[in-house]
Amino acid sequence: MQQYGDAAETAPEDGLLLGQTERYVEYDAAGRVVKGQDIKAHSRYEEDVHPNNHTSVWGSWWEGGQWGYACCHQTIKNSYCTGEAGLVAAEAQADQMQLNIERKAEEDKAREENGGNLEVCVMFLFAILHVRHLCSCLTLLLMH
Numbered sequence: 085m086q087q088y089g090d091a092a093e094t095a096p097e098d099g100l101l102l103g104q105t106e107r108y109v110e111y112d113a114a115g116r117v118v119k120g121q122d123i124k125a126h127s128r129y130e131e132d133v134h135p136n137n138h139t140s141v142w143g144s145w146w147e148g149g150q151w152g153y154a155c156c157h158q159t160i161k162n163s164y165c166t167g168e169a170g171l172v173a174a175e176a177q178a179d180q181m182q183l184n185i186e187r188k189a190e191e192d193k194a195r196e197e198n199g200g201n202l203e204v205c206v207m208f209l210f211a212i213l214h215v216r217h218l219c220s221c222l223t224l225l226l227m228h
């Protein structure tokens with residue numbers, strides 16, 4: 085947890101610098117950029133931007149084959165940061181998920197005595213994770 089805190093402390097400076105740069109962009113009557121024409125280059129540094137109140141950058145978290153935010157462990161790029169609360173909730177969900185998966189695995193194992201169908205288990209895990217992300221996305225939509 086502490087390691088994320090350290091990363092967050094150095095990060096706002098980048099966002100501030102970027103914000104300042106963007107303010108200098110000027111457009112002519114035709115909508116073309118007069119000043120700050122290098123602004124497109126910033127897409128290259130998108131990983132330095134902290135959108136939607138996130139205190140960590142996109143890609144600072146990795147789970148189940150998906151990138152996310154270390155600050156709240158969300159794996160939806162456009163999601164709003166739920167911070168510590170979201171992190172705790174996500175962990176609780178993940179624990180519950182793990183319990184469910186283990187229970188399911190045991191059931192499967194009991195059913196087919198060999199129980200060696202790991203591939204199906206992994207696919208099930210990914211499906212569950214995907215549903216969870218959809219759920220947290222919907223929750224966020226309702227909240228905002």
Ligand SMILES: [Zn+2]
Nearest residue numbers: 138155156165
């Ligand atoms: Zn976040």
